[in-house]
Amino acid sequence: MNPISERLAKVRERITLAANACGRNPDGIRLLAVSKTKPPEDIRAAYAAGQRAFGENYLQDAVPKILALDDLDIEWHFIGRLQGNKTDSIARHFAWVHSLEKIKHAQQLDRHRAAQAAPLDICIQLNLSGETSKGGIGPDALPALAAAVAACPRLCLRGLMTLPDPLSPAAAQVAAFEELARLLDRLRADHPQVDTLSIGMSADLEAAIRSGSTLVRIGTDIFGPRA
Numbered sequence: 001m002n003p004i005s006e007r008l009a010k011v012r013e014r015i016t017l018a019a020n021a022c023g024r025n026p027d028g029i030r031l032l033a034v035s036k037t038k039p040p041e042d043i044r045a046a047y048a049a050g051q052r053a054f055g056e057n058y059l060q061d062a063v064p065k066i067l068a069l070d071d072l073d074i075e076w077h078f079i080g081r082l083q084g085n086k087t088d089s090i091a092r093h094f095a096w097v098h099s100l101e102k103i104k105h106a107q108q109l110d111r112h113r114a115a116q117a118a119p120l121d122i123c124i125q126l127n128l129s130g131e132t133s134k135g136g137i138g139p140d141a142l143p144a145l146a147a148a149v150a151a152c153p154r155l156c157l158r159g160l161m162t163l164p165d166p167l168s169p170a171a172a173q174v175a176a177f178e179e180l181a182r183l184l185d186r187l188r189a190d191h192p193q194v195d196t197l198s199i200g201m202s203a204d205l206e207a208a209i210r211s212g213s214t215l216v217r218i219g220t221d222i223f224g225p226r227a
């Protein structure tokens with residue numbers, strides 16, 4: 001086993017243990033391998049160990065990798081900050097976007113999504129820590145943005161994502177996860193198909209699973225520290 005396949009096995013084990021510890025089925029938690037800044041060889045190593053879903057933040061960095069790995073059956077997730085002038089390329093190259101925060105971007109992604117491709121899966125990003133530097137909308141803006149996504153035929157609203165403030169105490173981070181889980185429950189009244197709570201990174205995977213995560217986004221603990 002190479003180091004990436006070993007670390008991947010350890011992360012899968014952590015997911016299973018955390019799910020079992022709170023009485024959840026580990027099969028209900030997907031693992032997204034966050035490969036931002038990492039070379040295509042690292043992605044191939046994780047793929048050879050069975051990983052299929054990969055997350056990227058930076059479009060300019062991601063597209064050459066996506067093209068170089070075209071021979072593999074990878075599901076690409078865009079998890080970085082969205083910009084209007086990049087929506088065309090994102091709609092073309094990715095299966096998921098986790099970081100939607102603007103109605104205008106939803107409409108642009110919808111317009112650019114090819115008719116023959118599956119609808120683009122969408123998570124709306126919430127900012128629950130009040131950090132102004134960070135992406136995401138406040139809870140008050142959620143109903144309108146969710147309705148706008150639902151009105152786009154080439155998009156499929158799947159759920160919600162948040163990034164906890166790494167500087168706030170663990171209890172505050174857990175509070176943000178639990179608030180996101182409540183918002184997802186409420187969203188289900190109008191959008192019964194939503195099924196994705198995109199929370200949990202290397203440092204808070206277990207806490208996120210206790211709060212109901214259905215998709216954890218893990219970079220460092222699979223690929224090692226980033227430069």
Ligand SMILES: *Cc1c(COP(=O)(O)O)cnc(C)c1O
Nearest residue numbers: 034079201202203217218219220
């Ligand atoms: C980098 C990143 C991750 C992965 O974080 P690690 O701590 O390296 O596991 C997850 N989600 C988003 C949005 C990221 O930018």
